[in-house]
Amino acid sequence: MEIKDYYCIETAAPKHAGESSTYRSIHSANKLLTTPEDGIKTVYDLFHSAVKSHGKKEAMGTRKLIKEHVEEREIVRKVSGVEVKEKKKWSLYELGPYEFINYLxxxxxxxxxxxxxxxxxxxxxxxxxxxxxxxxxxxxxxxxxxxxxxxxxxxxxxxxxxxxxxxxxxxxxxxxxxxxxxxxxxxxxxxxxxxxxxxxxxxxxxxxxxxxxxxxxxxxxxxxxxxxxxxxxxxxxxxxxxKADDVCCYMYTSGSTGKPKGVILLHRNIIAALGGINRILAQHINAKDYVLAYLPLAHIFEFIFEMCCFYWGAVLGYASPRTLTDASVTNCRGDMPEFRPTVIIGVPAVYELIKKGILTKVSSMPIHRQKIFSGALALKQYLLKHNLPGIASLDAVVFNKVKAATGGRLRYCIAGGAALAATTQAFLSTTLCPVLPGYGLTESCAGSFVLSPEQWHLYANSVGFPIPSIEFKLVDIPELDYYSNGNPPRGEVWIRGPAVCNGYLNRPDDNASSFTEDGWFKTGDVGELVKGNTLRLIDRKKNIVKSLNGEYIALEKIETQYLTSPLVSAVCAYADVNHTKPVVIVYPDEKALRAYLQKQKGSSFNGDPDATFSQLCQNKEVYNIILTNLISIGKGQNFASIELPQAVILSDFEWSPENDFLTASRKVKRQTIQRYYEKNIQEAYS
Missing domain, CATH: 3.40.50.980 (Rossmann fold)
Known part of the structure; x- marks a missing residue:
């Protein structure tokens, strides 16, 4: 199929003042899709159809826990030049091989x-x-x-x-x-x-x-x-x-900004979303694929994709984030190398970790091998861009060793949940396999936009085209200076179609503010139309802050780029109307930071790389190293001066859903973090 078949087109729908035209996939120019095939109207219909089609074929794989090995290890750290011994308990899991059951x-x-x-x-x-x-x-x-x-x-x-x-x-x-x-x-x-x-x-x-x-x-x-x-x-x-109009699921959002809301998803909403996703990806993902299942099923992204896998006849391999790699298992392989998936889905935080893991291994190589890797990376990206031969040879010599860590047969990674940095997408698409960004919300049953495998290198830094079960438009945000008739067109993304839910349970005020009478859902995301009418996300409307000089800072945009730093594990930016630049709160990557400080000892760092993590986070030289690193990344992305950090705050404890700093889908809980560091933010600005 030619790539042009995936372009989205303007519809003949009336265009209103302050709004762009309405756009659809060319696959649904005349009518939005409501199902992957006739006769499937509910999730039960889908399940029954999948079983009928795939019968005795393998459907699900799981591993049994043989034993949890709890070890007490003695760790030696240097504190103020004095060696201190600490005891810490570690759990290592011994797992059996994957065991499968079939569709019947x-x-x-x-x-x-x-x-x-x-x-x-x-x-x-x-x-x-x-x-x-x-x-x-x-x-x-x-x-x-x-x-x-x-x-x-x-x-x-x-x-x-x-x-x-x-x-x-x-x-x-x-x-x-x-x-x-x-x-x-x-x-x-x-x-x-x-x-x-x-x-x-x-x-x-x-x-x-x-x-x-x-x-x-x-x-x-x-x-x-x-x-x-x-x-x-x-x-x-x-x-x-x-029935199609029955409630399938009340899916509670993760509540990154307040009280969780129950999104009412009817059977027909889920089936329509699946139909749209299927129309784009079915020719690429099929019954021969093995898909790793480890994201929360309470998240619409995982839930819908597992439904899709059932329809396609793929094999789901259930895994745990704790045992994905070899790091936390013993006498066996981690879930990913054991299952050897051909497809994985993940949120940006997962892909940033994978990227940093690869770069950490590369940085431990001899200098000549590091140069070979960097040269091969640049060459492969050039060959891909210009559609030239030679990629297989580069993979065989350099990149297949990287792929082996995932089992060696990974074909596609699909990214959702939040914006993925274009540099991370390009890096992983070159070293592992094509990374396909998508965009959707719980309210749209996850499916809204996606790039198909043949498009990833043509439309970098976008979330692709609309799936055939939704239509969208951009609506002006005058107070933020975003206009749908600009060049490029920018505005709040509104979506409509059979995949979009009817509203929230018992939330009349939220329903009135988020849904229009004619069916449009106001996503709260700010987007722009770029090459080929693909959509690029700029930020969340609520995360765009007016600074002291009247210019706007898109917090999520700068966080996405600063998160690519190998020294950073998590990041949350803060800005307000009383200051010209943001303050960036950083949870450093302890392992990467220590390795970097060891290399820099005697030059940019004169302290003790073996000091406690808390001491490192309070060290002025470490502060300057991370601040300089973030400023360098920002300049490399052509950030305006107001987008570069005025200061950083270094957090000495891990951010997680358990301590309420992250949602279950690994998004930062901005209000929680800012409240916790309120005093530090004030001191940073003073």
């Missing part, structure tokens, strides 16, 4: 689970909350629930007690699927939510964990996954197929 087996298990839910009294006017890590049990239980027309509710593992309580109350939830380790977080919500009848554990809870639940609410029944399965196998129930 997945179907039988899922239907039995659905019967089990009905047998314990879960009805269609209730819902089943999923508060658990991604696993095959999560997905099969969800399919079982939907086969009985019982809506599911998703909540991140990191959601706080207030958020859990809100989701239980708003969705009239009578059952919860969870992991034993998360049971303590359910204790207080259960005291406030009397409708909850049953808790289903993915594995056997300990006696202490079970006692916590019974103490919170003695009426709550505690079952395991296998007990629920047996209840359904012993007493099968007829399927109660859902």
């Amino acid at each position: 087996e997945v179907y039988d298990i899922s239907m039995a689970l659905g019967s089990g839910l009905k047998n314990i009294g879960i009805t269609t006017d209730s819902s089943l909350l999923f508060f658990a890590a991604t696993s095959e049990k999560w997905l099969m239980t969800a399919q079982g629930s939907l086969s009985q027309s019982i809506p599911i509710v998703t909540a991140y593992e990191t959601l706080g007690e207030d958020g859990i309580t809100t989701s239980l109350e708003e969705c009239a939830t009578s059952a919860v699927f969870t992991d034993p380790s998360l049971l303590p977080k359910l204790v207080n919500p259960l005291k406030q939510c009397p409708l909850v009848k049953v808790i289903i554990c993915s594995s056997d809870p300990s006696e202490k964990q079970a006692e916590l639940i019974h103490a919170a609410n003695p009426k709550v029944r505690l079952l395991t996954f296998h007990q629920l399965l047996k209840l359904g196998q012993d007493q099968p129930q007829p399927v109660v197929p859902p």
Whole structure:
């Protein structure tokens, strides 16, 4: 298929003042797609069709935990020139090989689970909350629930007690699927939510964990996954197929700026999104592919992509972020090299880690090998740009060793969740495989824009073209000086179509401010049209701050670039109307920082590279090194002077969803971080 087939086109829809034309994929010029094929109207229809098509083909793979090895290691650090010994516990996981079940087996298990839910009294006017890590049990239980027309509710593992309580109350939830380790977080919500009848554990809870639940609410029944399965196998129930307009899922957003909202996703929304994604990617991803599944299923990106994989007949390999690589396993390989995926999906934070991991290994090589790598990288990028031969030879000599760390057969990486730096996309697309950026939101069932594999090197720094189940336009933001009739056209991205949800549960004010009467969803993202009518994201509307001199600073834009620094693990920028430049809060990459300081000892760094991490973060020379590094990156990206940091604040502890500095999808929780460092920010400006 020629690349031009993927271009988006202007429609004949009326154009209003302050708005661009309405654009669609050329695949849906006359009508937006609502399904991947006739007859599929619900997630249950999709599941049934996939099983019928793929039958005894492998569907899912999982690994059994053989043993958790807990080691106590003695670490020697130098503090003020004195050696200090510290003891720290490390967990290493010993895992078995991947074991697979086929599509028919997945179907039988899922239907039995659905019967089990009905047998314990879960009805269609209730819902089943999923508060658990991604696993095959999560997905099969969800399919079982939907086969009985019982809506599911998703909540991140990191959601706080207030958020859990809100989701239980708003969705009239009578059952919860969870992991034993998360049971303590359910204790207080259960005291406030009397409708909850049953808790289903993915594995056997300990006696202490079970006692916590019974103490919170003695009426709550505690079952395991296998007990629920047996209840359904012993007493099968007829399927109660859902309708297209039934609620499939209440998906709670991660709440990066406030209280989580429940997005109402109907079956027809999800099927339309899948139809659009399928139209673009089906010729590239198919039943021969092996897809690593490790992102939270409570995130729309993972949920929709796993649905797509079922439709395509691909094999899902379930993994854990803790055991993806060889670093945290023993007597076995990590999930990625063991499963050897052909496709992975990830958020920018994951791809930045992969890139930095590669660069760290390269930096440890002898100088002559580093030069060979850099030369091969530049040459391959030139060959790709000009469509010249010789790429296979470069891969064989240089880059196949890099690919071996992922199992050696990776074909595509798909990026979503937030903007991916163009430099990171180019680097990984050259060293590993094409990285395909996309863009979507929970409200659009993840699918909005994507680049197909043959386009990645032609439209760098964009999120691609609209999928055929949505249309979009840009709307002026006069207060930020973004205009849809500018050159290039810029404005807030509005989307509409069958993949877009109807609104939020019990949030009339949010619905009124986010959705128009004629169906447009105001994404809050600022975009611009670039080459070939592809969309490039600039920032979130709420993250664009007016500075003292009247110019605007796009915080997410500069964070995306500063995150590419090998010395940086996480970053959050702050700016306000009282100052001309931003202050950048940085959580340094400790390992990379120590290695760099060791090399710079005696030149730009005269301190002790073996000092505690906290001491390094307070060291003035380290401060200057990181500040200079960020300024250099900014200048390399042609940042305006106002986008370069006035100062940095170095954070000496890891940012994570657990401490509320990151969302479950690894986005910074700006307000939390800024509140925590409020005093430091004031001192930095003074």
